[in-house]
Amino acid sequence: xxxYKSIEQFLNSKIEIDNFIPTMGNLxxxxxxxxxxxxxxxxxxxxxxxxxxxxxxxxxxxxxYPITLDLDVKKLKSKNIEYLLIxxxxxIEKFSNPFNIDYAPSYLISDLCGKYRPGHFLAVIDIVHxxxxxxxxxxxxxxxxxxxxxxxxxxxxxxxKQETNITISPxxxxxxxxxxxxxxxxxxxxxxxxxxxxxxSLILSKDLFHKGSSINEITEAxxxxxxxxxxxxxxxxxxxxxxLQHTYDGDLIALIxxxxxxxxxxxxxxxxxxx
Ligand code: PAF
Numbered sequence: 001x002x003x004y005k006s007i008e009q010f011l012n013s014k015i016e017i018d019n020f021i022p023t024m025g026n027l028x029x030x031x032x033x034x035x036x037x038x039x040x041x042x043x044x045x046x047x048x049x050x051x052x053x054x055x056x057x058x059x060x061x062x063x064x065y066p067i068t069l070d071l072d073v074k075k076l077k078s079k080n081i082e083y084l085l086i087x088x089x090x091x092i093e094k095f096s097n098p099f100n101i102d103y104a105p106s107y108l109i110s111d112l113c114g115k116y117r118p119g120h121f122l123a124v125i126d127i128v129h130x131x132x133x134x135x136x137x138x139x140x141x142x143x144x145x146x147x148x149x150x151x152x153x154x155x156x157x158x159x160x161k162q163e164t165n166i167t168i169s170p171x172x173x174x175x176x177x178x179x180x181x182x183x184x185x186x187x188x189x190x191x192x193x194x195x196x197x198x199x200x201s202l203i204l205s206k207d208l209f210h211k212g213s214s215i216n217e218i219t220e221a222x223x224x225x226x227x228x229x230x231x232x233x234x235x236x237x238x239x240x241x242x243x244l245q246h247t248y249d250g251d252l253i254a255l256i257x258x259x260x261x262x263x264x265x266x267x268x269x270x271x272x273x274x275x
Contacts, residue, residue: 001077003084007091007134015083018043019167020137022128025049026066027075030143030172030180035079037169038141046083047076048131050092055123066185085135096130105155111244112148113257113266116234121152128153132162140164145171145179147255147268151244171267173199179267186263194230195265198258201225202269205238205254209271215248222256232259241270250275 004010019038023031038045049072056062069086076084101122108114109121132140142150150168157164172180177199178192187195201222208218215238222236234257241251252272258265 001073001081001084003073003086005086005088007085007087007095010083010085010087011095011134015044017046017083017135017137019045019139019141020131020135020164021045021047021141022131023047023049024051024065024182025072026068026182026185027072028180028182030145032075032079033172034141034143034169035076035081037167038139041139041167043138044082046085046135046137047081048085048087048135050085050087050127052123052127053089055120055127057117057120064186066182087134092127092130092134096133099126099129099156099160103159105152105159108148108151108155108244112235112237112255114148116257121148124149125152125156129156129160132157132160132164136162137164139167141167141169143171144168145181145267147253148244177203179265181265183263183265187260191230191260191263195260197226197229197231198256198265198267199269201236202254202256202267205236206269206271209238209252218254222254226258230260234258234264238271241273 019041021034021038035045051065053062073084104122104125114121140153142153150166154166174180176196178184178196179199184192204225205218205222208221218238219236223233226233236254236256238252238254239245240247241253253268253270255268256266
């Protein structure tokens with residue numbers, strides 16, 4: 001595995017990247033599954049590790065973000081990927097242009113998680129835009145757990161007329177259903193057990209849908225499920241799988257964001273995939 005810390009060196013090497021996986025490090029099985037997904041495509045794999053400060057909504061979250069570079073490098077080496085890029089902010093900004101916010105998909109970035117995390121998706125779009133300029137990969141591999149992020153990056157690719165394809169990789173869960181996330185490390189053992197109920201309520205929403213409940217009934221049932229619990233729902237909603245709009249005649253996805261103490265977790269489940 002060739003490691004590049006300098007973008008200039010990366011660009012001078014003139015390698016063409018087939019599969020690009022952007023990460024913020026602190027790699028877990030979820031990230032490693034993105035690599036397995038990338039291996040289903042042809043060609044080489046480049047992972048980036050860059051903790052993008054501007055996408056954090058509060059400074060404390062950024063300051064507490066675990067940096068585990070040595071361990072990350074070890075895990076990536078064991079996965080036999082070809083390239084690892086660990087750039088710094090100065091370098092990224094030197095070798096790429098910012099995203100022009102006049103083109104921002106304003107509805108999308110202020111909907112769902114964007115409503116509660118102002119500026120977050122714009123910052124994600126900006127950093128991915130910069131990476132796409134630098135790396136120009138054939139494919140970018142993104143996790144299904146960050147479903148709205150996929151839509152933002154899809155919009156970015158279309159706005160910037162990039163040729164990159166998106167490969168979506170399914171969410172990896174522990175055996176009780178909790179979606180893997182770097183944030184799970186901040187949960188106590190009891191909180192982790194409790195957090196399984198987030199997926200539990202998504203399963204409930206899917207079951208209710210298939211038993212004929214209306215979207216309103218499902219939404220009410222999920223809010224009810226968490227009512228007297230230490231899980232504080234930020235939102236639960238059912239949307240069209242392909243557009244993320246409030247239309248219910250096509251394929252459907254249920255999306256959830258919830259807090260346990262001050263840890264924010266998100267998840268989703270496809271509740272109908274063959275409308
Ligand atoms: O999903 C993430 O880890 C980040 O949002 C990303 C895509 C690496 C951009 O910083």
